[in-house]
Amino acid sequence: MRLVNLNVVFVSLLVLIEVVSVCNGRVLSPAFYRKSCPQIGRIVRSITWSKVAANPALAAKLLRLHYHDCFVRGCDASILIDSTSGNTAEKDAAPNRSIGGYDVIDEIKTKLEEECPDIVSCADIVALAARDAVSYQFGRPMWQVLTGRKDGRVSLTSEASRDLPSGNANFTTLQQQFAGLGLNIIDLVALSGAHTLGVAHCAVFQRRLNATGKGDADPSLDPEYAQFLRTQCTTPPNPAVAVALDANSSVSFDSHYFVGLRHNKGLLRSDAALLTDPRSARVVKSFQGFHVFMANFGLSMKKMGVIGVKKGARDDGEIRKNCRVVNAAN
Numbered sequence: 624m625r626l627v628n629l630n631v632v633f634v635s636l637l638v639l640i641e642v643v644s645v646c647n648g649r650v651l652s653p654a655f656y657r658k659s660c661p662q663i664g665r666i667v668r669s670i671t672w673s674k675v676a677a678n679p680a681l682a683a684k685l686l687r688l689h690y691h692d693c694f695v696r697g698c699d700a701s702i703l704i705d706s707t708s709g710n711t712a713e714k715d716a717a718p719n720r721s722i723g724g725y726d727v728i729d730e731i732k733t734k735l736e737e738e739c740p741d742i743v744s745c746a747d748i749v750a751l752a753a754r755d756a757v758s759y760q761f762g763r764p765m766w767q768v769l770t771g772r773k774d775g776r777v778s779l780t781s782e783a784s785r786d787l788p789s790g791n792a793n794f795t796t797l798q799q800q801f802a803g804l805g806l807n808i809i810d811l812v813a814l815s816g817a818h819t820l821g822v823a824h825c826a827v828f829q830r831r832l833n834a835t836g837k838g839d840a841d842p843s844l845d846p847e848y849a850q851f852l853r854t855q856c857t858t859p860p861n862p863a864v865a866v867a868l869d870a871n872s873s874v875s876f877d878s879h880y881f882v883g884l885r886h887n888k889g890l891l892r893s894d895a896a897l898l899t900d901p902r903s904a905r906v907v908k909s910f911q912g913f914h915v916f917m918a919n920f921g922l923s924m925k926k927m928g929v930i931g932v933k934k935g936a937r938d939d940g941e942i943r944k945n946c947r948v949v950n951a952a953n
């Protein structure tokens with residue numbers, strides 16, 4: 624539907640977001656900090672851009688951080704909380720492999736606490752940094768980020784393992800997990816396009832190279848690509864080795880992921896799974912065009928970015944002082 628008429632869906636999505644937000648006191652808005660911290664946009668952008676310029680692999684990390692935050696307990700910066708003696712946090716769950724970018728968020732938060740203390744939530748910083756990290760390559764913001772989220776006080780390793788789909792998930796599981804968060808098949812395909820950036824560790828896809836335990840590759844994997852992957856990974860997999868998710872352009876945000884996918888060169892089983900359903904396969908096909916993909920990616924990021932947000936009823940969230948630690952109870 625969205626593919627057919629972008630504008631109508633865009634507008635109705637905006638209206639929906641406004642309505643949902645109003646019910647809860649605090650309204651998420653692109654200009655939430657206009658009066659309280661007008662410099663937020665400039666600060667997040669300049670720190671994020673300088674870090675990504677120095678280390679292009681960070682763009683993938685900052686994008687993934689926002690996804691892992693939103694899928695577990697909503698976009699409330701629970702992913703940033705460090706484990707304590709009494710609690711193992713989300714960031715220490717099994718799916719945490721290669722999660723990173725925490726130090727960039729810390730640096731932005733420190734700067735913002737100097738300029739506008741106790742005003743900006745860590746959850747908003749994560750959402751803005753993800754957008755700015757992807758946008759660096761284009762030199763302009765590629766989608767609008769609503770702000771006004773509050774930070775949560777709970778982070779549980781068990782919830783991360785439960786709520787984040789596995790790289791070996793099939794289409795049914797992916798669709799169900801996304802639907803549970805209000806995300807449809809177009810969102811699933813668009814957001815999977817984030818795998819145009821970054822890497823996956825050999826252990827995550829090793830089963831695809833040894834599908835039945837006899838050393839045979841997953842038949843849905845292009846044989847030449849499988850052969851290439853075998854040259855990259857050892858048995859047992861070396862935890863230090865990772866392979867590009869989008870073989871030809873893993874530091875460029877583009878639509879090559881979908882082109883490769885259609886040639887059976889999707890790295891994860893969850894990537895390949897998008898071809899196993901006729902509806903998602905059609906969306907994959909249409910996203911080979913960059914502009915269609917980018918427009919839809921922005922819409923889906925905006926939708927993902929409001930999952931379960933805390934909007935500030937008295938005990939519903941806080942503005943964390945240090946993104947790694949919940950504020951002391953008073």
Ligand code: HEM
Nearest residue numbers: 683687690720721788789790814817821822823824827893
């Ligand atoms: C559809 C369900 C998804 C599954 C099953 C999935 C799974 C994975 C796995 C297994 C990895 C490799 C981790 C590693 O070995 O280090 C990965 C990497 C990545 N994922 Fe996803 N993911 C999904 C959706 C998303 C979404 C929605 C985003 C962001 C919007 C995202 C962004 C990334 C990025 C950027 C990387 C590369 C990270 C890096 O290079 O450090 N993924 N994903």
Ligand SMILES: *[C@@H]1O[C@H](CO)[C@@H](O)[C@H](O)[C@H]1NC(C)=O
Nearest residue numbers: 714715716717719720721722
């Ligand atoms: C990921 O979680 C495991 C526990 O499941 C922990 O041992 C490991 O240190 C964590 N990795 C990172 C990078 O935080």
Ligand SMILES: *[C@@H]1O[C@H](CO)[C@@H](O)[C@H](O)[C@H]1NC(C)=O
Nearest residue numbers: 791792793794795796797899
């Ligand atoms: C998908 O995976 C789930 C969980 O592993 C499994 O229960 C289900 O049977 C699978 N569905 C298909 C169609 O393979």
Ligand SMILES: *[C@@H]1O[C@H](CO)[C@@H](O)[C@H](O)[C@H]1NC(C)=O
Nearest residue numbers: 832833835836837838839858
């Ligand atoms: C494939 O998996 C089987 C069973 O887990 C294992 O014994 C074998 O060594 C693996 N072969 C390769 C080539 O990875």
Ligand SMILES: *[C@@H]1O[C@H](CO)[C@@H](O)[C@H](O)[C@H]1NC(C)=O
Nearest residue numbers: 848869870871882883886888
């Ligand atoms: C990378 O590009 C080459 C040449 O255009 C193409 O043959 C190959 O299929 C691409 N690989 C992937 C994984 O997309």
